[in-house]
Amino acid sequence: MSKSGIIEQERYTCAIGALQSVVAIPRAVPILHAGPGCGDMIAGFFERSTGYAGGSTAPCTNFSEQEVVFGGIDRLREIITNTYKVLDTDLQVILTGCTAGIVGDDVESLAEEFQAEGKPIVAIETAGFKCNNFEAHSLVVNAIIDQYVAGFEADNPARDEKNTVNLLASIPYQDPFWKGNLNEYKRLLAGIGLKAQVLFGPQSEGVAEWQRIPRANFNILVSPWYGLPIAEHLEEKYDQPYTQFLHIPIGANQTERFLRQVLAFANEQGAKLDEAAAEAFIRRESEAYYEEIDNLATFLLEFRYGLPNHVHILHDAGYVLGFSKFLLHEVGIVPKEQFVVDNTPPAFQEAIRAELKTTSQKRDIPLFFEPDAGQAQAQLRALHHEGRGIIIGSGWDKELAKDKDYDFLSAAVPSPYRLVMTTNYAGFSGGLRAIEDIYDAVLATYR
Amino acid sequence: MSQINLHIPEVSIREIRIGSITGFQGGAQELVSGSRCGLKDKTRSFSQCLGCATSKAACMTILVQDAAVISHGPVGCASCLHEFAFTYRVNSPLRGVDHPTPRKIFSTNLVETDTVYGGGQKLAASIREVYERTSPSVIFVLTTCAAGIIGDDVESICDEAEEEMGLPVVAIFCEGFRSKVWTTGFDAAYHGIARKLIKPARQKRSDTINVINFWGGDVFSDWFAPFGAKPNFITPYSTLESLSYSSEAIATVQACPTLGSYLGAALEQEFGVPEIKAAPPYGIAQTDRWFRALGQLLGKQDVAERVIEEKKLKYMPQIEALREKLRGKTAYVTAGAAHGHALLSVLGELGLEARGAAIFHHDPVYDNGYEESDLLAQGVKEYGDVPNFNVCNKQEFELVNVLNRLRPDLLLARHGGMTLWGAKLGIPALLIGDEHYSMGYEGLVRYGERIVETLENDEFVKNLERHAVNPYTKWWLNQEPHAFLGGRGK
Numbered sequence: 001m002s003k004s005g006i007i008e009q010e011r012y013t014c015a016i017g018a019l020q021s022v023v024a025i026p027r028a029v030p031i032l033h034a035g036p037g038c039g040d041m042i043a044g045f046f047e048r049s050t051g052y053a054g055g056s057t058a059p060c061t062n063f064s065e066q067e068v069v070f071g072g073i074d075r076l077r078e079i080i081t082n083t084y085k086v087l088d089t090d091l092q093v094i095l096t097g098c099t100a101g102i103v104g105d106d107v108e109s110l111a112e113e114f115q116a117e118g119k120p121i122v123a124i125e126t127a128g129f130k131c132n133n134f135e136a137h138s139l140v141v142n143a144i145i146d147q148y149v150a151g152f153e154a155d156n157p158a159r160d161e162k163n164t165v166n167l168l169a170s171i172p173y174q175d176p177f178w179k180g181n182l183n184e185y186k187r188l189l190a191g192i193g194l195k196a197q198v199l200f201g202p203q204s205e206g207v208a209e210w211q212r213i214p215r216a217n218f219n220i221l222v223s224p225w226y227g228l229p230i231a232e233h234l235e236e237k238y239d240q241p242y243t244q245f246l247h248i249p250i251g252a253n254q255t256e257r258f259l260r261q262v263l264a265f266a267n268e269q270g271a272k273l274d275e276a277a278a279e280a281f282i283r284r285e286s287e288a289y290y291e292e293i294d295n296l297a298t299f300l301l302e303f304r305y306g307l308p309n310h311v312h313i314l315h316d317a318g319y320v321l322g323f324s325k326f327l328l329h330e331v332g333i334v335p336k337e338q339f340v341v342d343n344t345p346p347a348f349q350e351a352i353r354a355e356l357k358t359t360s361q362k363r364d365i366p367l368f369f370e371p372d373a374g375q376a377q378a379q380l381r382a383l384h385h386e387g388r389g390i391i392i393g394s395g396w397d398k399e400l401a402k403d404k405d406y407d408f409l410s411a412a413v414p415s416p417y418r419l420v421m422t423t424n425y426a427g428f429s430g431g432l433r434a435i436e437d438i439y440d441a442v443l444a445t446y447r
Numbered sequence: 448m449s450q451i452n453l454h455i456p457e458v459s460i461r462e463i464r465i466g467s468i469t470g471f472q473g474g475a476q477e478l479v480s481g482s483r484c485g486l487k488d489k490t491r492s493f494s495q496c497l498g499c500a501t502s503k504a505a506c507m508t509i510l511v512q513d514a515a516v517i518s519h520g521p522v523g524c525a526s527c528l529h530e531f532a533f534t535y536r537v538n539s540p541l542r543g544v545d546h547p548t549p550r551k552i553f554s555t556n557l558v559e560t561d562t563v564y565g566g567g568q569k570l571a572a573s574i575r576e577v578y579e580r581t582s583p584s585v586i587f588v589l590t591t592c593a594a595g596i597i598g599d600d601v602e603s604i605c606d607e608a609e610e611e612m613g614l615p616v617v618a619i620f621c622e623g624f625r626s627k628v629w630t631t632g633f634d635a636a637y638h639g640i641a642r643k644l645i646k647p648a649r650q651k652r653s654d655t656i657n658v659i660n661f662w663g664g665d666v667f668s669d670w671f672a673p674f675g676a677k678p679n680f681i682t683p684y685s686t687l688e689s690l691s692y693s694s695e696a697i698a699t700v701q702a703c704p705t706l707g708s709y710l711g712a713a714l715e716q717e718f719g720v721p722e723i724k725a726a727p728p729y730g731i732a733q734t735d736r737w738f739r740a741l742g743q744l745l746g747k748q749d750v751a752e753r754v755i756e757e758k759k760l761k762y763m764p765q766i767e768a769l770r771e772k773l774r775g776k777t778a779y780v781t782a783g784a785a786h787g788h789a790l791l792s793v794l795g796e797l798g799l800e801a802r803g804a805a806i807f808h809h810d811p812v813y814d815n816g817y818e819e820s821d822l823l824a825q826g827v828k829e830y831g832d833v834p835n836f837n838v839c840n841k842q843e844f845e846l847v848n849v850l851n852r853l854r855p856d857l858l859l860a861r862h863g864g865m866t867l868w869g870a871k872l873g874i875p876a877l878l879i880g881d882e883h884y885s886m887g888y889e890g891l892v893r894y895g896e897r898i899v900e901t902l903e904n905d906e907f908v909k910n911l912e913r914h915a916v917n918p919y920t921k922w923w924l925n926q927e928p929h930a931f932l933g934g935r936g937k
Binding site for chain 2: 002003004005006007008009010012013014015016017027029032035036037038039040041042043044045050052053055056057058059060061062063064065067068078079082083085086087088089097098099101102103127128129130132374378395396399400414416417
């Protein structure tokens, strides 16, 4: 950690960045009650993230001196009223910025005025100083549950569908592979007999799916820490238990473990999953996966012009765990010092360390929790390991990799050096894609 | 009367200083005439996300080669700044920087308790840490809404740090809520730079001309060479040294007066560096004026005439050919103020008909006070009025409505996010980020060729049009485009 608490090279943004979780819900619109630059900052951080009505489309009160002095509620009321005229949306979510937060505008009461008219509108306080977007994602989801989903409970009895689950995994846009990952989780869970409500992206059914949240028998949380308040809230509100898998499962080993954990938990909760059929699905997927690894192994073992033998990862805790396990066992790249840059709260750090320890009986993987990624880079610059290395991180790390003469894979935000649309790193196919991306980057150095 | 006052820490915002506005609907001629007698701004009863001053101040400081920049605020207020690290790296070859160093961009990461107890101590510690970690030549501290409202005494903290560490620590006041005109952020950065960094000239350098600009290609070295001069680009890719002694240049030119208004005036009024009064060289008439003004200022009128003659000889046949191809085509422009005016002049010169424009704000006059610096006024005189001239700070809903009505053959934009709606409506859209690209005679040729290419290659936008997702209601698209401007919405 830096002495002063300063952060260099941001890998996440502030609370209002969770407006992207709204953008990720089909036909939902974020309404910003914030300073004029907040939306622009978030759009610039994530890039190519406009969705249906985010980016330049998102309504905003654009706080000026007048609202700072006199409050901005009337301005917000006007903007919301006209939002209904101008934009065709299914769900409106008001998010506040620092200005509204400090001034103390009561946005929830205002939202209630519109809710009383039957409008599907939700308000959340997301002043930037309050928390970061990893945490604010849970605030947004829980607020939508309380202020919107709760209105549909009469038609959606709690835990009504034994084989339906809510999946809480990738944070939209903060995980650049969220869309592809959610798609793959949904496919895999369907393979063992579960209908997964993924809530975000084209694989969700928009607000109709949100309304059915209570129906799920249980919840699956794929995360080391973020998103946990959602699982806890749903447990309290709808009595839905949850099963937590600490990290993104990349490749065969972890995906199999993930699916078996879910399978066992589902049947404990009264789902009627056919275990033999589920195992047959896992086997088929695994065999197809190892057909590729088998085919690739010669290249990994024999390519004589140089391949990376070790890796440093700068990412959120879920990716650091998922990549470390995957790369060591399924690709043969040894994880050296790893850096978790997501500002993991101290309470969760021990469990993450313990999980990383399970990666290998015979080696210790040094792990650093360092939200000041500039500091993490400084540490990395000073390290030396024999052989060719690869860095997996955000766009910030490209220069570092070049300076260290390492290979580089861009797999975290912000990244101006890579386009991601529907690529997934989760699952069997995600492992194969990660291998393709790593060795594409490596082979591109030969010219 | 001059509005430059380097004795106070904060720059006066554009609305107050030069009467800038962000809402207007009418004709360009009407706006130009109105500008001479005071414009009244209009507000909107619906609005979408704007930009803010902090990122504008950021780009003018982050790209100073040996600087470190601290955003004093929550992490969100620095979260798009990685874009400028990319810019610096990618464009460095254009400015002869062979080994671009990583940009030093920090956030003080203000949290809730700081908003209660103040963030001053954190800032002081941060400045010290940044100094120890990066040994920069200069540290810029950018303020944010949160820091501004809680009232941290950023100026004093920077002054104390400067004294303690012995390097300039420049406070730049660029809170987003202070101004609806985000280019106030440029002024804020320049104000800090002029106050703290620019030093009185030790000598005059008759071979050096300041160019206030962004990070585009270098057209100026070639242009200045016949005059026996070379450009000193400020502030991107400058160094503390080259910035400090920009006072020694023989003159200052601006690539974009919306950008450089304040710094150009400050250099002239406070440091005696005369500014070329002519608006930037977009379109033939203005290019000729600009070269003549340059020649006059340098006492080399004969060189200016020779340059103009050579350029006419070389480029007029190509320009004529382009005019032939583009005759009768219609276009719509959306861009920041001065560059929008520049694009309108380029269109006029190439013989396209401007059907309208959405220009992000309007400065009735620049800080230098010279009417001849107003490119819009020159353009209207030269190429006629522009109808449907809308001053509109990136309000996409108005743009979509207008484009849907006007259906021009071409959309010209500068600033991200604006071309999308041209494409969704099947209108070929062109964005050139480099503001130097269309300057001068050769710029007309370059830009004209890109227009021809854009009009020709319309398959992509035609396909996108068929599949475009549109969040705007039918009701809205049937309203007057300015239904929400200047009062209550209907």
